Amino acid sequence: MQAFLAFLNFFFFLFSFISSATALVIRAPSSSSSIKPSSSVASSTTVVAAATSPSSSAKPTFRAKARVLSQTGGIRANIDFTGYADGRGTYVKVEVYQGLMSDDAQGNGPYSYHIHTNPVSADGNCTSTKGHLDPLTVTDAVTCNPDDPSYCEEGDLSGKHGKMNGTTEGTVSAFGYTDDFLRFWPEQLSILGRSIVIHDRNKTRIACGNITSILDGTADESNQPTNKASTYVTKYPDASSATKANATTVSITRPALTLEEALFVNLTMVQSTVLMNGTQTVVELPTLVQINGTIPFNASAV
Numbered sequence: 001m002q003a004f005l006a007f008l009n010f011f012f013f014l015f016s017f018i019s020s021a022t023a024l025v026i027r028a029p030s031s032s033s034s035i036k037p038s039s040s041v042a043s044s045t046t047v048v049a050a051a052t053s054p055s056s057s058a059k060p061t062f063r064a065k066a067r068v069l070s071q072t073g074g075i076r077a078n079i080d081f082t083g084y085a086d087g088r089g090t091y092v093k094v095e096v097y098q099g100l101m102s103d104d105a106q107g108n109g110p111y112s113y114h115i116h117t118n119p120v121s122a123d124g125n126c127t128s129t130k131g132h133l134d135p136l137t138v139t140d141a142v143t144c145n146p147d148d149p150s151y152c153e154e155g156d157l158s159g160k161h162g163k164m165n166g167t168t169e170g171t172v173s174a175f176g177y178t179d180d181f182l183r184f185w186p187e188q189l190s191i192l193g194r195s196i197v198i199h200d201r202n203k204t205r206i207a208c209g210n211i212t213s214i215l216d217g218t219a220d221e222s223n224q225p226t227n228k229a230s231t232y233v234t235k236y237p238d239a240s241s242a243t244k245a246n247a248t249t250v251s252i253t254r255p256a257l258t259l260e261e262a263l264f265v266n267l268t269m270v271q272s273t274v275l276m277n278g279t280q281t282v283v284e285l286p287t288l289v290q291i292n293g294t295i296p297f298n299a300s301a302v
């Protein structure tokens with residue numbers, strides 16, 4: 001609890017820090033090459049690579065699933081997550097069954113989609129999901145560069161892997177990709193107990209769904225949602241991303257570690273020196289530290 005409070009405190013600290021700094025030079029992307037526009041969409045090769053399940057069947061694997069719906073039922077999509085215990089990235093498979101139109105007179109696409117921190121309220125109102133899963137406080141104000149994903153919000157799936165174009169039928173054929181940063185553990189970084197939100201071009205939240213899994217009791221043996229609270233992720237932020245979006249165009253961020261770099265990590269506050277207003281300043285930043293850990297789930301459920 002204390003760590004969590006410290007985390008929240010830091011948030012306010014960072015927030016006030018950033019809002020008061022006019023010239024804040026923190027990090028440059030490791031490659032100074034072109035930053036892809038946020039409107040970039042999934043390349044067709046990614047889409048073709050899709051549909052099939054991840055190749056290897058090494059055990060154990062960790063599974064979670066989101067059924068994504070609009071409150072009025074017009075949009076229907078599934079997102080499946082498969083994690084591994086050997087350092088491979090988490091495999092994400094996306095399929096849209098209806099509702100993502102490309103030829104809408106309002107030009108609704110392309111569609112971004114993210115993992116949000118909180119579950120969807122029972123009434124399906126996507127506002128309840130709060131902000132993006134962003135344990136390293138990258139903030140929404142920083143455009144995710146897919147070439148440098150260690151500086152993207154963990155939950156920014158479309159930022160890292162491309163937005164979805166709609167189709168005239170409203171369906172999007174199954175496509176998939178590996179994400180080296182999506183983690184089932186530890187709690188602060190876990191995709192369990194979270195939700196998926198699909199956004200319209202104008203960022204309106206048009207559909208959402210809980211991420212459910214047998215691992216944390218949010219799904220049962222037959223993969224149906226239990227609508228129970230996650231037994232693994234129990235601490236949720238109160239603030240929505242709207243607060244974070246107040247951050248300016250730069251962020252003070254430590255890079256995320258890939259699953260291959262560190263299968264077990266701890267999110268801790270680490271003092272770092274950053275250049276702020278031309279002055280070297282020491283700040284505390286949430287940072288991933290490699291630890292020796294054990295898989296936190298009941299082996300019989302894995």
Ligand SMILES: *[C@@H]1O[C@H](CO)[C@@H](O)[C@H](O)[C@H]1NC(C)=O
Pocket residue numbers: 017020021022023276277
């Ligand atoms: C940075 O400099 C500006 C202008 O001098 C000043 O208003 C602001 O308070 C400074 N921010 C920090 C964090 O020192």
Ligand SMILES: *[C@@H]1O[C@H](CO)[C@@H](O)[C@H](O)[C@H]1NC(C)=O
Pocket residue numbers: 041042043044047165
């Ligand atoms: C999405 O639409 C844009 C604009 O028509 C196109 O350039 C892009 O290739 C499409 N992306 C996919 C994944 O089909």
Ligand SMILES: *[C@@H]1O[C@H](CO)[C@@H](O)[C@H](O)[C@H]1NC(C)=O
Pocket residue numbers: 119120121122123124210225227228229230
């Ligand atoms: C999402 O999960 C929560 C439990 O975490 C549950 O209370 C809620 O009803 C679920 N929402 C939907 C739309 O199923």
Ligand SMILES: *[C@@H]1O[C@H](CO)[C@@H](O)[C@H](O)[C@H]1NC(C)=O
Pocket residue numbers: 071125126127128
């Ligand atoms: C969803 O919840 C938000 C915040 O509570 C509220 O402003 C909005 O009207 C709700 N939307 C619907 C469709 O109920």
Ligand SMILES: *[C@@H]1O[C@H](CO)[C@@H](O)[C@H](O)[C@H]1NC(C)=O
Pocket residue numbers: 106108200202204206
């Ligand atoms: C954003 O898109 C939604 C869905 O098409 C629409 O209902 C809403 O009016 C739009 N909002 C703005 C500000 O254009």
Ligand SMILES: *[C@@H]1O[C@H](CO)[C@@H](O)[C@H](O)[C@H]1NC(C)=O
Pocket residue numbers: 242243246
């Ligand atoms: C963003 O900052 C402005 C000015 O500091 C403030 O009025 C507004 O309430 C903030 N928005 C949120 C969502 O916190």
Ligand SMILES: *[C@@H]1O[C@H](CO)[C@@H](O)[C@H](O)[C@H]1NC(C)=O
Pocket residue numbers: 003266267268269291
């Ligand atoms: C993780 O970090 C927190 C805060 O720095 C610390 O209290 C805790 O002991 C660490 N846990 C592990 C397993 O290293």
Ligand SMILES: *[C@@H]1O[C@H](CO)[C@@H](O)[C@H](O)[C@H]1NC(C)=O
Pocket residue numbers: 290291292
């Ligand atoms: C993990 O355990 C090994 C063997 O006990 C030890 O050598 C190593 O320093 C530990 N690593 C960390 C990050 O604690």
Ligand SMILES: *[C@@H]1O[C@H](CO)[C@@H](O)[C@H](O)[C@H]1NC(C)=O
Pocket residue numbers: 298299300301
């Ligand atoms: C592990 O799962 C099995 C089967 O689902 C269950 O009987 C057992 O109580 C669980 N153990 C713990 C510690 O959750």
